[in-house]
Amino acid sequence: MTRMSYPRSGLTALLDALERELLAAPVEDVRDAWRETGRARNIVCEEVRALLKEAIAASEDGSAATPPPDTCAGLDRLLGVSRKLRPEAHSHPRASAVPAWSCRRH
Amino acid sequence: MASTPQQVKEWGRPAAPTRRDVGAALAALSEEDLVRLRAIARLRARSLPGGMSWSDLLHEAVLRALTGARPWPPGVPLLAFLAGVMRSLCDEQWRRHRRHDHLPTPHDSGGVDDPERACAAAEALAAIQRLFASDAAALMVITGLISGMAAEDIRRHYGLTAVEYDTTRRRIRRTLLRHGLAWSWP
Numbered sequence: 001m002t003r004m005s006y007p008r009s010g011l012t013a014l015l016d017a018l019e020r021e022l023l024a025a026p027v028e029d030v031r032d033a034w035r036e037t038g039r040a041r042n043i044v045c046e047e048v049r050a051l052l053k054e055a056i057a058a059s060e061d062g063s064a065a066t067p068p069p070d071t072c073a074g075l076d077r078l079l080g081v082s083r084k085l086r087p088e089a090h091s092h093p094r095a096s097a098v099p100a101w102s103c104r105r106h
Numbered sequence: 107m108a109s110t111p112q113q114v115k116e117w118g119r120p121a122a123p124t125r126r127d128v129g130a131a132l133a134a135l136s137e138e139d140l141v142r143l144r145a146i147a148r149l150r151a152r153s154l155p156g157g158m159s160w161s162d163l164l165h166e167a168v169l170r171a172l173t174g175a176r177p178w179p180p181g182v183p184l185l186a187f188l189a190g191v192m193r194s195l196c197d198e199q200w201r202r203h204r205r206h207d208h209l210p211t212p213h214d215s216g217g218v219d220d221p222e223r224a225c226a227a228a229e230a231l232a233a234i235q236r237l238f239a240s241d242a243a244a245l246m247v248i249t250g251l252i253s254g255m256a257a258e259d260i261r262r263h264y265g266l267t268a269v270e271y272d273t274t275r276r277r278i279r280r281t282l283l284r285h286g287l288a289w290s291w292p
Contacts (some may be wrong), residue, residue: 007227008220010252011153014234017251018149018282019189022142025279030138033283041137044287048140048164052132055165059125059172
């Protein structure tokens with residue numbers, strides 16, 4: 001049986017390999033790809049830099065309540081469900097803890 | 107008081123980078139590294155449930171690195187570390203998705219009993235293959251990678267010379283980077 005029969009393991013193998021390619025991509029390849037897209041270099045970089053700054057700010061805001069590794073709380077933001085609207089959130093043992101997934105300020 | 111062998115071992119080990127180190131390393135990332143990071147996040151977020159975007163994924167990975175929830179091991183390049191965090195966040199996101207939908211979480215099953223994840227993976231594979239639809243050699247390499255083949259096996263299996271294989275890999279890298287920079291995937 002090939003991995004094509006198991007898309008998940010096939011995808012895992014492919015993504016891991018492609019990720020290695022991207023990490024090891026020579027600077028010239030990155031610059032060539034940049035030129036080929038025609039997107040303004042500074043716009044792309046500013047977009048990622050803004051995201052990094054946002055994460056740094058969020059980490060400073062929440063530094064007093066750092067979540068433990070792999071904690072299980074806080075799916076709400078990802079699924080667009082307000083914690084206030086979800087009754088079980090109040091009774092969940094970790095409901096008062098910092099959500100495992102951060103709240104981005106869009 | 108004499109030191110225990112364990113203490114000596116701990117002292118000899120490089121200290122784990124602090125939040126300040128992570129912040130400084132992030133600020134020092136080159137423009138090329140930012141593009142790599144974006145491309146990796148886009149690639150990983152392609153098959154996620156719950157409408158999670160590449161920026162959500164990258165933001166969360168960076169935040170966990172900064173807070174120490176995912177400690178940055180000494181000696182590991184920052185980009186490789188963040189890529190690893192994003193990889194594990196994807197698994198975490200699937201577990202959360204299943205738990206939220208009150209579905210049983212599969213254990214050690216290789217995902218074969220998670221039809222939704224298998225479907226998402228099949229769609230992501232199809233999207234990646236579509237990226238290379240006009241490049242027969244790239245499709246061969248991609249198919250080999252999906253099958254878990256090593257570079258030498260792919261070359262031998264598809265009759266590619268070392269030069270052909272390397273130039274194909276270069277085209278694959280550039281295509282991925284281009285799509286990492288673009289607004290959307292095909």
